Amino acid sequence: MAPTLPAARGSLPPEGALAPGGGPAALESAAPACPLCDTDGGALIWRGARLRVIRATEAGFPAFYRVVWGAHVPELSDLSGADRAHCMAAVCEVEQVLREHLQPDKINLAALGNMVPHLHWHVIARFAWDSHFPAPVWAAGQRPRAAAQEADIAARLPAAEATLRERLARLG
Known part of the structure; x- marks a missing residue:
């Protein structure tokens, strides 16, 4: 099995973020935490x-x-x-x-x-x-x-x- 990092974070925009009214605010509010900021990794x-x-x-x-x-x-x-x-x-x-x-x-x-x-x-x-x-x-x-x-x-x-x-x- 190939090595992996934690679940794909940020690989796709959150659902609805690209819909009308979604925009950057939706991206920011739905942005998942960064595993390399939150843990030593x-x-x-x-x-x-x-x-x-x-x-x-x-x-x-x-x-x-x-x-x-x-x-x-x-x-x-x-x-x-x-x-x-x-x-x-x-x-x-x-x-x-x-x-x-x-x-x-x-x-x-x-x-x-x-x-x-x-x-x-x-x-x-x-x-x-x-x-x-x-x-x-x-x-x-x-x-x-x-x-x-x-x-x-x-x-x-x-x-x-x-x-x-x-x-x-x-x-x-």
Whole structure:
């Protein structure tokens, strides 16, 4: 099963919002809460003043992280230049630590926001043995899950996350 975020929030306008008299007020009053504003969105690894890093609990993908911007903005271009640089520095730190500690075959980076329009980057360590490789984690699986390899990666995450906290703390 491909990883998913919480139920599709904001993927379609609320019923009646596009009807005569519906308009923006109907959209605002019916707008669902943002799951990345309302919750950490996974196991919190580190929180700074501007962003946080979480480990997503996605079956079959033990090293699936998200860098979540603190303010509710949908696009990277909504940030100032300094904030964009800070966000991307955090994404790069997560990638580098995963490469150092886990030696994945590939790191996937994605900032889609189609399901949850709140700026967040997926940073996913990928392995040739994972059930979906080389396809994206959101595609159909290509083989059964590799439980022993997943457990090996999961056992290495505490050390990786300790390194990640140290490096992110330096970013501020």
